[in-house]
Every structure is written in C-alpha cells, then in structure tokens.
Amino acid sequence: MTTAVQPTRRARGSQGNVGAEQSLWLIRLVIFVVVILWMIPTVGLLISSFRTPEAINTSGWWTVFANLFDGAQWTFQNYQDVLSSEGFGNAFLNTLAVAVPSTVIPITIAAFAAYAFSWMDFPGRQWLFIAVIALLVVPLQMALIPILKIYSSVGLVGEFLAVWLAHTGFGLPLATYLLRNYIGTLPSSLIESAKIDGADHFTIFWRLVIPLSVPALASFAIFQFLWVFNDFLVSLVFLGGTRDVRVLTLALNDLNGSRGEAWHLLTSAAFVTMALPVAVFFSLQRYFVRGLTAGSVKG
Amino acid sequence: MMHRKRGLFALLLALAMVIAACGGDETADTTGEGGTDSGGLAAGDGSVDVFGAFSGIEAEAVNQVITDQINGADGVEYTAEYEGSDSFEEQIKIRVEGGNAPDIAIYPQPGSVVEQAADGNAIALEDLGYDIAELEGIFGDYLLSLGEYEGKHYGIPTNVNLKSTVWYNVKAFDAAGYTPPATWDELIALSDQIVADGGTPWCIGLGSDAATGWPATDWMEDIMLATAGTDAYDRWVTHELPFASDEVKRAAEVFGEILFTDGYVLGGGNQTPSIDFRDAPDPMFSDPPGCYLHRQATFITNFFDPAGLVAGEDFNFFPFPAIDQNGVLIAGELAAVFNADTDVKDFLDRFISADVQCAQGSIEGISRISPNINVGSDCYRDALIGQAADVITAGLGAGEARFDASDLMPSAVGSGAFWTGMVDYAQNGPDALDGILADIDAAWPTS
Amino acid sequence: MVQEDTGLGLDDRDLMDGTPPTNPFSVHILRVVAALVIPIATLLGMWVAMNWVQNLENRFVTVIVAIVVGVGGVWLLYWAMDSAVDQLPLRFRESVRPYVFVGPALVLLILYLVYPAFYTFVLSFQDAKGSGFVGLENYAFVFTDERMLRSIRNSIGWIIVVPLVSVVVGLGFALLADRLKRMESAAKALIFLPMAISFVGASIVWKFIYSFRPEGFGEQIGLLNGIMVALGQDPVGWLQQQPWNNLLLMVIMIWMQTGFGMVILSAAIKGVPEDIMEAARIDGATEPQVFWRVIIPSIASTIVVVLTTMTINVLKIFDIVWLSNPETNGTEVIAERMMRWFFRNEHDGRGAAIAVFLFVAILPVMILNIRRFRREEAIR
Incomplete structure (x- = not known):
C-alpha cells in the first residue's frame, strides 16, 4: 500500500481549521445542490399524490407553491383509496413472504460461492467465475418461458419456493460478482493465518469472512430487496395474480385502469410502496461504518 | 482428478434426484392440468381462472359480477376469478408457452386467438360442446367468425365497444x-x-x-x-x-x-x-x-x-x-379456452348469458357493452351507452359492423x-x- | 456431530476423523450415502414444509413460516452439506468441499440462466413461431433493419453517457457525504430514493417533468414546459425532439441508477482504512492527492464493478423508452427491440437473435473484467 502515497510536491499550507471550515461549507453546498436536483421529480410525485385527480390533470404540481395553505387543493383521499384497496394487507404479507427469503437466499449462496472463487482451489475456478459474470447479461424476460416450462412440469407454479428460487437465480450473477470483488480483496494474510491456526473453510467463512464483509453484504441486500420488492413480473409469472397470492406492487398496479386513467392512485401507491425499501435502507445504513476492516490491512 | 469428478458427479446426482422426487409427488396438483379431452369434458377442478388485459375499475366490475352472479349462484361448485394485467401480451405468451395457461384468456386482439388456435393451444368451441349455430344466434356470424381457424371456432365474444x-x-x-x-x-x-x-x-x-x-x-x-x-x-x-x-x-x-x-x-x-x-x-x-x-x-x-x-x-x-x-367500427374482446373441463364450460355458459351480461351493464364507471344481442339497451347505466349498444346491434344485424382493423x-x-x-x-x-x-x-x- | 466452534481454533472434527480408517469400504459407502442424503433431506424438508404451510387458512402464519423456512432452509442446507462432506473419506474431503461452496450457485445458474440462454440461442436460428430453422436470417435482420441499427446506435450512446455520469456523480457524492459529520445517511437516502420508486411510479414522475400540451389543451403539467411558459417561451414537445429526446430519457436512468453506484462506492470508501489516509496526510499529502493516490487506487476494482454493472443494466433497459413511442420518436434501444419482437410482434426468432446479440455485445466488457481479476489474483 505504500506505493499509493507519494511524498508531497507542494507543501500543504497550514491554513488549518479555517480552510477546513471553508471546505466543509463548500461540501455542504454541493451536496445541497445535488440533493435538490435529485429531489425535484420526487417532490413532484409527492405533491401530486396529495392532489385531486382533477387538479393533477389541470395544473402543474409546482403551482401549489403559489397558494400552499389553500386547503381545498389538498386531499388524503388518494392514500385512503390505496390503503383500503381490497386485499392490501394480504398483498403486503405476500410481498414479505416473497421478498425476505428472496433477499437472504441469494446473498447466502453467492457469499459461499464468492468465498470459494476467492479462497479455495479447484479446477476450473477462473472459467466458472467468468461464466457466472457473463450470465449477468441474460435478459430475464427471455428466461421466463423455459423456467416456467420446468416449473409446470414439476408442479412448482404458485409456490413461494418457485419465486424464491427464480429471484435467487436471477440475482446470483450480480451478487456473486459484487461479493467476489469484496471478499477477494480481503487481506490474504488474515485467511492464511486462520488456516495456520487450523480453522477449516466453513469456520473461516463463517467466523472471519462474513463479519468482515458486512458492508458489501448490506449494500447488496439493499438492492436485492429493492428489486424483489418492486418486481411484479417474476411474481406474476411464477406465483400468480389472483387475490390471495398477489404481491403488493401487483395489487397496486391493478388499481390503474387499462388505459392509464388513475394517476392520482398511482402517485400515492408509489409512495406507499417506497416506504419499506427506504426503511430497509436506513436500517442497513449502520453497517456502512468505517473501521470494520481497518487495522486488517493487507500486507 | 478422479475423486474430484466423482464429488461433483455425486452432487449433480443428488440434485437430479431431488428434482425427480419433487416432480413425482406434485404433478397431481391443481397447477398441472391441461388434459384436452375432446370426447366428454373432464370433471371440474373447482376453480376457473380468467386472465385478461383490462384492469382497474373494469376488472373490479367484472369480478363483482362473477362473484354475485356466478360464484354465488345455485348449483355452482367452483370459484371463478378474473385477473387483469397491463402487460397482458407478455404474460399470456409466457404462461401459454410455459405450460401454465389460464383456463380462459380474454384477448383484445382476435388475431391472437387465431394464432393460439393455429399453435394448437386453444380449444375449439365445437370440442367444448357448443352448437355454433346457437352461438351465432346470440352474437351474430361476424363476431364469431373472427375467432375461426380451419373451420372451427375458438373465440367467444365477451365485450364490444363502439368506435364510430x-x-x-x-x-x-x-x-x-x-x-x-x-x-x-x-x-x-x-x-x-x-x-x-x-x-x-x-x-x-x-x-x-x-x-x-x-x-x-x-x-x-x-x-x-x-x-x-x-x-x-x-x-x-x-x-x-x-x-x-x-x-x-x-x-x-x-x-x-x-x-x-x-x-x-x-x-x-x-x-x-x-x-x-x-x-x-x-x-x-x-x-x-x-x-x-x-x-x-x-x-x-x-x-x-x-x-x-x-x-x-x-x-x-x-x-x-x-x-x-x-359501416360501423367496433372493437372488443374474444375469450379463448385453454383448459377444458365442466367448470369452465359452465362458467362460460353463465358468463355470456343475457342475465349476467345485463347485470354487468348497470355497474357504474365502466363502459363495457355486451356482444349478446339479447341484452337490451335498457340494461346499461346511462342512455348513451344504451344508444351505442343499439348502434352495434343494428350494425351486426345488417352485416355492416367491422372489428378494428389494426387489432386484426x-x-x-x-x-x-x-x-x-x-x-x-x-x-x-x-x-x-x-x-x-x-x-x-x-x-x-x-x- | 455438532460442536461449538470456539473461534478460529483447531477443529476437532479433523482430528477425530484423521485417524486411519479401520474398516474402509463399508464405512466409505455409508459416508457417501450420508453425504447425499443430508442435502436431499434438507431440500425435501423445505418443500414439504412449504407445501403444508401454503394451504393454511391464516395468511399471517403462512408468511412467518415461509420466511423462517426460506431463510433457515438455505443455511441448514450448507451446514448439512458441509457436515456431509465431513462424512466423506478424508482424502476426498478437501477436493469435494469447494463444490459444496459453489455447487448450489452453479446448479441454480444452470437452471435459471444457462438453460434459458441456450434455449434462446437455439430459438434465434428459428422462424417466428419457433417451428423451423431459418439459418442466419434473424441475424441478418439484426444487422440490416433500419430501426435495429438505430437502436444499436442509441444503445451505444446510452452505455457511454449513463454509466459515466452515474459513476462520477455517485462517487463524488459518496466522497463528499463521507466528510459530513451529520446528515450523511439522510443525504445519501435522498439520492437513493429514486431506486425505491417502482417503474410505474417513475414513469409518472417524469411525465410531470416532460409532459407537453400544445396551445389550447390546458395548462402545462410538465415542469420543463411550466418553466418555458414562465419565461415567456412556447412550450416544447420534449420527447419528440430528435435526437435530444434520447438524452432526456437517459436522464431518467441516471436519476434512478446513481443511487446504486453511490451505495456500493460508499461502502468501498468506508473500507479504505483510515490509518492509510491519515498516514498520507501526515506525510503532507493534500486532499486531492489523498483522493487520487490513496482512495481511487483502493476502490478502483469497485469502480470497475459498478461501471460494468451499470453498463449491463443500461443495455437491458427497455421500459424507460416506453415513456414515448420509441418507433415514432427515434428512441429505440436494443432491449426494447428484443421485447418488441419477442412479445409484441410475435417473432420469437428475431427476438431471440436480438437477445443473443445483446449477450455478445457485452462480452468485451466481460473480458476486461476477467483480465483485471487475473491481475489481482497475481498480485495477491
């Protein structure tokens, strides 16, 4: 690692705290501007979700700022309609039953595979790994028919297991790729010394690699959860769209008419479905802490 | 090398066994139907699932009619449910080709029904035990001919609307x-x-x-x-x-x-x-x-x-x-049958009957018009839709009604x-x- | 034989089984059988449990059990397989074990991606219905059809612009946010937010930005035209402005994807040991030098990973361009063509050929990745 640091050519002035304070304000400003830019579309959606269908359709969402406190233009009806839509609670439960295992299973399987690709020796290791990442490219839509053929011949259609395995299969290449990238760069001295201590692979994986990989595991978990949560194609194909089994996104999407007339419901539905992924994001944030790998510098 | 290969082989064998075992004890379940018995109809499996392209309030209305008029009727021992999807085209292709077709699919494009017939997926109305002449009496010749393939008919009209x-x-x-x-x-x-x-x-x-x-x-x-x-x-x-x-x-x-x-x-x-x-x-x-x-x-x-x-x-x-x-331009839907059993047949009979169709016409917020010519214009929620229904019926009767060409x-x-x-x-x-x-x-x- | 592992210490299983086998053959057979039976039993157990629980009346119980079975099952599976390997004769053990680790992944990948890819490959040489072989006709279509060629050009634009902008913004934001003392997760959450919006939601969001109503059709409900009108300009049909409409659609993808890059890169930045950075600073390195000489080299592999993932995601995008009619506005992209031909135009052969083309198009990116992995292995 010493190569990374070159002796300074320019002596850093000793402006000290004043400069640091200034740059902190600059950072805050830049972040503020980017956040505002990123927020504009979402704010439009949020505002629209509290407006009547007619208001949404006849005036721009930004016009609400002109008369912010005019109560007549605001409504909670959209959220009421969404939350009280038939089978909402059931759909929420179904989503959990689909999303939680569909997040944990691929991460587990990918972590084991990533460990093997990084730290175990077996013939074909490189080529197998290449094959795994090449599979990132296979478009999910093209895979549905062949898989459904297998499922219908073994009677798996309509089972949670069918959706879990499908999400796992589709999520594995990226998960393996990301985790291999992380696990592979753990300091080899650490693994070697554990081996010298007599730990077997299962123990090294479980006691050493998993705890060290928490930031990577957490960040992938966020995205896998997000994709699974927002998916309705895979669920619709393998689980079905009838009332007792359909997932939340499907139920909310069904609120929309065939010709797209229900913008007011879709805006509020978008926020309702956003709540859980954002909660997951915040709860996993605490794993992005500096220091987990600090001290274990590779030699 | 030798033992390595054997290890891998053992693993694959294990998984193959698992898959085989799973296949064995599951095929009798409800999802694996699809026996197309052209002689007598197979006995019903207790459920009829109907898949179509319309969603939202229209889907709700149809489900309400199904629940009130069919599932709750005397002598009905199955449960029927409609599900609609915005991505109907993708879905139905995946489900049919993947071997998991719904019992009934309602297509907005009659051409697709003919394609399903040509591919051997859809079941002819003749094989379901329908008398085509009788159906022609209910819907007119033209609508029925839209789902015709090699002399047999595959599409039952479930909805029309007026475009002219x-x-x-x-x-x-x-x-x-x-x-x-x-x-x-x-x-x-x-x-x-x-x-x-x-x-x-x-x-x-x-x-x-x-x-x-x-x-x-x-x-x-x-x-x-x-x-x-x-x-x-x-x-x-x-x-x-x-x-x-x-x-x-x-x-x-x-x-x-x-x-x-x-x-x-x-x-x-x-x-x-x-x-x-x-x-x-x-x-x-x-x-x-x-x-x-x-x-x-x-x-x-x-x-x-x-x-x-x-x-x-x-x-x-x-x-x-x-x-x-x-000429009168119309559009609408044809229902194709993928899994024939007595429940499906009974459901279709009831669903296209004048009573059920008339009940459907009175529901607020939708503009579905029945292709059944016995459904009078007074069945509809407002006079304009009733008037449109009359125009369609007259057009069909005079042989001047034609289906949306781009859908054909x-x-x-x-x-x-x-x-x-x-x-x-x-x-x-x-x-x-x-x-x-x-x-x-x-x-x-x-x- | 379950024992508590006490940290990284010596595993007593190895010691016990390390003694020379006394009655080799029958024991070996027994062990091999055990090695097979344990994972199978685990899987079957999951299946049976799920079957039973899915027929329960109480949905809540079903869901709880499903989660427990699904999450617990996969761990049990590995534990069972690893124990099964321990039942194997000693000399086989360490050569079989890697396959226990990668085996489930490989099996799932073969089933869910390799087999479908192969199926698609075969389909790409067949006609519209998949009923007869037509040779290379579909590939000829891919390289001659006017819209196809335009979609390839557009997609090249997409893979140049979107990953680059997303990574630069995501990396910059992750770095800056890292320096904030408070509000870091709040700021990051706001960039992340678009990823959490479902596609249906996102398409409405951007309608409220790009929507256009000509004179006489009511007030503008799209922000851009609202601004135009406020500035006294005529409203513009943004999504009809070729070729700039492509850029406007890319903005949507950048908006949605930057959060991905930011989260992954942020995790990598957190992984750069503080003491190295401190050491550099003590040595007199300026902040830009710390950035270019310490942080960037440390997270270079992650940047490549993020770029690769985004490039692939961008190549697979199709629904964003559905915000307008791609064929009338010249905004076709490759994956959109694939969806169009496979699902709408009912030509399985062409759809499959486009999918295969998509796969081949990404290979250069893959090869770059593989080279990098090789290099890393070499220096490790």
Whole structure:
C-alpha cells in the first residue's frame, strides 16, 4: 500500500481549521445542490399524490407553491383509496413472504460461492467465475418461458419456493460478482493465518469472512430487496395474480385502469410502496461504518 | 482428478434426484392440468381462472359480477376469478408457452386467438360442446367468425365497444345553433361553418405513450368503412388490398382533409402526435369551446374533464357518417379456452348469458357493452351507452359492423408500422403519403 | 456431530476423523450415502414444509413460516452439506468441499440462466413461431433493419453517457457525504430514493417533468414546459425532439441508477482504512492527492464493478423508452427491440437473435473484467 502515497510536491499550507471550515461549507453546498436536483421529480410525485385527480390533470404540481395553505387543493383521499384497496394487507404479507427469503437466499449462496472463487482451489475456478459474470447479461424476460416450462412440469407454479428460487437465480450473477470483488480483496494474510491456526473453510467463512464483509453484504441486500420488492413480473409469472397470492406492487398496479386513467392512485401507491425499501435502507445504513476492516490491512 | 469428478458427479446426482422426487409427488396438483379431452369434458377442478388485459375499475366490475352472479349462484361448485394485467401480451405468451395457461384468456386482439388456435393451444368451441349455430344466434356470424381457424371456432365474444362515435358538447352546439350532421357532406359543411364562426371544429390527439398513433388508425378504419365498404375492408385486413391501393390511399386523403385543412384541427394536424388522447377532448368543454367535435370510442367519456359532466346533457354523440358506404367500427374482446373441463364450460355458459351480461351493464364507471344481442339497451347505466349498444346491434344485424382493423392485422403492422405511419403522416403532411403507405406494406410479415 | 466452534481454533472434527480408517469400504459407502442424503433431506424438508404451510387458512402464519423456512432452509442446507462432506473419506474431503461452496450457485445458474440462454440461442436460428430453422436470417435482420441499427446506435450512446455520469456523480457524492459529520445517511437516502420508486411510479414522475400540451389543451403539467411558459417561451414537445429526446430519457436512468453506484462506492470508501489516509496526510499529502493516490487506487476494482454493472443494466433497459413511442420518436434501444419482437410482434426468432446479440455485445466488457481479476489474483 505504500506505493499509493507519494511524498508531497507542494507543501500543504497550514491554513488549518479555517480552510477546513471553508471546505466543509463548500461540501455542504454541493451536496445541497445535488440533493435538490435529485429531489425535484420526487417532490413532484409527492405533491401530486396529495392532489385531486382533477387538479393533477389541470395544473402543474409546482403551482401549489403559489397558494400552499389553500386547503381545498389538498386531499388524503388518494392514500385512503390505496390503503383500503381490497386485499392490501394480504398483498403486503405476500410481498414479505416473497421478498425476505428472496433477499437472504441469494446473498447466502453467492457469499459461499464468492468465498470459494476467492479462497479455495479447484479446477476450473477462473472459467466458472467468468461464466457466472457473463450470465449477468441474460435478459430475464427471455428466461421466463423455459423456467416456467420446468416449473409446470414439476408442479412448482404458485409456490413461494418457485419465486424464491427464480429471484435467487436471477440475482446470483450480480451478487456473486459484487461479493467476489469484496471478499477477494480481503487481506490474504488474515485467511492464511486462520488456516495456520487450523480453522477449516466453513469456520473461516463463517467466523472471519462474513463479519468482515458486512458492508458489501448490506449494500447488496439493499438492492436485492429493492428489486424483489418492486418486481411484479417474476411474481406474476411464477406465483400468480389472483387475490390471495398477489404481491403488493401487483395489487397496486391493478388499481390503474387499462388505459392509464388513475394517476392520482398511482402517485400515492408509489409512495406507499417506497416506504419499506427506504426503511430497509436506513436500517442497513449502520453497517456502512468505517473501521470494520481497518487495522486488517493487507500486507 | 478422479475423486474430484466423482464429488461433483455425486452432487449433480443428488440434485437430479431431488428434482425427480419433487416432480413425482406434485404433478397431481391443481397447477398441472391441461388434459384436452375432446370426447366428454373432464370433471371440474373447482376453480376457473380468467386472465385478461383490462384492469382497474373494469376488472373490479367484472369480478363483482362473477362473484354475485356466478360464484354465488345455485348449483355452482367452483370459484371463478378474473385477473387483469397491463402487460397482458407478455404474460399470456409466457404462461401459454410455459405450460401454465389460464383456463380462459380474454384477448383484445382476435388475431391472437387465431394464432393460439393455429399453435394448437386453444380449444375449439365445437370440442367444448357448443352448437355454433346457437352461438351465432346470440352474437351474430361476424363476431364469431373472427375467432375461426380451419373451420372451427375458438373465440367467444365477451365485450364490444363502439368506435364510430363523434362526440360533441351539447350546450355549445345549442348556443351556436349547430345540429349533429347525418352525412359526410353535412359534417364538412358544419366544420366549415365552425371555422367561419371563428371556432375550431376538431380536437384530435394521437398521443398514447408507447402506443402513440393508434387513434389515427381508428380514423382510417372508420373512413375505409365509409368510403370503400365492408368487402374492401375485409380484404384490407388480410392484406389482399395493400396500403398502397387506391382505396386505402383515398381513405388517407379523406382523413387528410380533416387533418390538414387550415383551421380544422386545434393546434394544427402536425401537433396531434404530441397531444395525449386522454387530454384531447378536454378543450371541447372549456369556455369558449376550444373545439366542437371529437371522434373517439365510447370509453373516452371516462376521460372527459371537468368531472361531473352529464351524459346526454353536457355531451352526446352522433355516429360517424357514411360517405359512399355504410359501416360501423367496433372493437372488443374474444375469450379463448385453454383448459377444458365442466367448470369452465359452465362458467362460460353463465358468463355470456343475457342475465349476467345485463347485470354487468348497470355497474357504474365502466363502459363495457355486451356482444349478446339479447341484452337490451335498457340494461346499461346511462342512455348513451344504451344508444351505442343499439348502434352495434343494428350494425351486426345488417352485416355492416367491422372489428378494428389494426387489432386484426399482424402486430408488426397493426400495433407497429400502421401507428408509426400515421404519426409520420400527421407530422409530414400529404406529400409524404405515398412513401408512408409503401413503408407500411413493407412491414407486413412475409410468411 | 455438532460442536461449538470456539473461534478460529483447531477443529476437532479433523482430528477425530484423521485417524486411519479401520474398516474402509463399508464405512466409505455409508459416508457417501450420508453425504447425499443430508442435502436431499434438507431440500425435501423445505418443500414439504412449504407445501403444508401454503394451504393454511391464516395468511399471517403462512408468511412467518415461509420466511423462517426460506431463510433457515438455505443455511441448514450448507451446514448439512458441509457436515456431509465431513462424512466423506478424508482424502476426498478437501477436493469435494469447494463444490459444496459453489455447487448450489452453479446448479441454480444452470437452471435459471444457462438453460434459458441456450434455449434462446437455439430459438434465434428459428422462424417466428419457433417451428423451423431459418439459418442466419434473424441475424441478418439484426444487422440490416433500419430501426435495429438505430437502436444499436442509441444503445451505444446510452452505455457511454449513463454509466459515466452515474459513476462520477455517485462517487463524488459518496466522497463528499463521507466528510459530513451529520446528515450523511439522510443525504445519501435522498439520492437513493429514486431506486425505491417502482417503474410505474417513475414513469409518472417524469411525465410531470416532460409532459407537453400544445396551445389550447390546458395548462402545462410538465415542469420543463411550466418553466418555458414562465419565461415567456412556447412550450416544447420534449420527447419528440430528435435526437435530444434520447438524452432526456437517459436522464431518467441516471436519476434512478446513481443511487446504486453511490451505495456500493460508499461502502468501498468506508473500507479504505483510515490509518492509510491519515498516514498520507501526515506525510503532507493534500486532499486531492489523498483522493487520487490513496482512495481511487483502493476502490478502483469497485469502480470497475459498478461501471460494468451499470453498463449491463443500461443495455437491458427497455421500459424507460416506453415513456414515448420509441418507433415514432427515434428512441429505440436494443432491449426494447428484443421485447418488441419477442412479445409484441410475435417473432420469437428475431427476438431471440436480438437477445443473443445483446449477450455478445457485452462480452468485451466481460473480458476486461476477467483480465483485471487475473491481475489481482497475481498480485495477491
């Protein structure tokens, strides 16, 4: 690692705290501007979700700022309609039953595979790994028919297991790729010394690699959860769209008419479905802490 | 090396065994049906699942009818449920080819039903035990013929709507002293009159996100029927009559008369692809009216703004007038059967019956019209829909009703080149017409 | 034989089984059988449990059990397989074990991606219905059809612009946010937010930005045209402006994807040991130098990973361009063509050929990745 640091050519002035304070304000400003830019579309959606269908359709969402406190233009009806839509609670439960295992299973399987690709020796290791990442490219839509053929011949259609395995299969290449990238760069001295201590692979994986990989595991978990949560194609194909089994996104999407007339419901539905992924994001944030790998510098 | 291979082999073997074991104890479950017994029908499995393209309130209404009128009826020992999806085209292809077809699929495109018949997936109505003559008595010959393949019939009509409707603002018409025209010449005269009075006659919007262009194909179809007649229309649908033919070109030119005459179209004809079809009728109801006429299918009333407009009082329609020929343009749905059993047959019998269809017509917020000619116009929630139903029934009876051509053509044309060609036409004007029609012909699949 | 592992210490299983086998053959057979039976029993157990629980009346119980079975099952599976390997004769053990670790992944990948890819490959040489072989006809279509060629050009634009902008913004934001003392997760959450919006939601969001209504069709409800009108300009049909409409659609993808890059890169930045950075600073390195000489080299592999993932995601995008009609506005992209031909135009052969083309198009990116992995292995 010493190569990374070159002796300074320019002596850093000793402006000290004043400069640091200034740059902190600059950072805050830049972040503020980017956040505002990123927020504009979402704010439009949020505002629209509290407006009547007619208001949404006849005036721009930004016009609400002109008369912010005019109560007549605001409504909670959209959220009421969404939350009280038939089978909402059931759909929420179904989503959990689909999303939680569909997040944990691929991460587990990918972590084991990533460990093997990084730290175990077996013939074909490189080529197998290449094959795994090449599979990132296979478009999910093209895979549905062949898989459904297998499922219908073994009677798996309509089972949670069918959706879990499908999400796992589709999520594995990226998960393996990301985790291999992380696990592979753990300091080899650490693994070697554990081996010298007599730990077997299962123990090294479980006691050493998993705890060290928490930031990577957490960040992938966020995205896998997000994709699974927002998916309705895979669920619709393998689980079905009838009332007792359909997932939340499907139920909310069904609120929309065939010709797209229900913008007011879709805006509020978008926020309702956003709540859980954002909660997951915040709860996993605490794993992005500096220091987990600090001290274990590779030699 | 040797033992390595053996280890891997053992693992694969284990998984193969698992998969085989799983297959063994599961195939008897409900999902694995699909035995197409053409002799007597298989016994019902206790459920009927119906899959279709419409969702939202329309789906809710149909499910309400199914629950009240069928699932709850005496002697019904199965549960039927409708599910609709925005991505119906993708879904149904995946499910049918993946071996997990629904019991019944309701297609908005009759051509797809014929394709399913050709592929051997759909089950003929004859094999379900239907008497075709009897069905023709209920729906007329034409609708039934749409789902015909090699002498057998595969599609049961479940819904129709009227496309040959021109909407107008009743109060604005009264105030200006205009009357609904009965002929094409009167319609042109009215348009000129409106221009002379300082107004704009037409509101046209071709925008529809990824489907932009379809409203223009409806115009073309209406004009084809009105100028070239039903025979030419039928030949056009099968490409016997190419787009570059005189008949189709004439229809496009007539459409161009509306689209490109100065002052006829609000915003100008070349702007129409940017106007969302859902927004297009709105200027009709502003004060003073931005336009006076809007040609669109019956469902458009759901999009009329502002809310609270009353059918018959605030808006009304007149049928798209004949030019040289008579014709009525309709669209709708055909149901195809994928899994035949006694429950499915019983469900269909009940679902298409006049009683159930009549009950469906009274539900608020939807504009489904029954293809069953025994369903009277008094079954519908408002007089306008009843009137539209009468127009359809009369058209079917006279043999002048024709289904939306773009839904009958191969999708590369009917929901591809035809749409984009019409957008091109609107944007580039009459000079581009010959090239556009040739392009649409070129997109027709060769086989 | 379950024992508590006490950290990284010596595993007593190895010691016990390390003694020379006394009655070799029958024991070996027994062990091999055990090695097979344990994972199978685990899987079957999951299946049976799920079957039973899915028929329960109480949905809540079903869901709880499903989660427990699904999450617990996969762990049990590995534990069972690893124990099964321990039952194997000693000399086989360490050569079999890697396959226990990668085996489940490989099996799932073969089933869910390799087999479908192969199926697609075969389909790409067949006609519209998949009923007869037509040779290379579909590939000829891919390289001659006017819209296809335009979609390839557009997609090249997409893979140049979107990953680059997303990574630069995501990386910059992750770095800056890392320096904030408070509000870091709040700021990051706001960039992340668009990823959490469902596609249906996102398409509405952007309608409220790009929507256009010509004169006479009511007030503008799209922000851009609202601004135009406020500035006294005529409203513009943004999504009809070729070729700039492509850029406007890319903005949507950038908006949605930057959060991905930011989260992954942020995790990598947190992984750069503080003491190295401190050491560099003590040595007198300026902040830009710390960035270019310490942080960037440390997270270079992650940047490549994020770029690769985004490039692939961008190549697979199709629904964003559905915000307008791609065929009338010249905004076709490759994956959109694939969906169009496979699902709408009912030509399985062409759809499959486009999918295969998509796969081949990404291979250069893959090869770059593989080279990098090789290099890393070499220096490790």
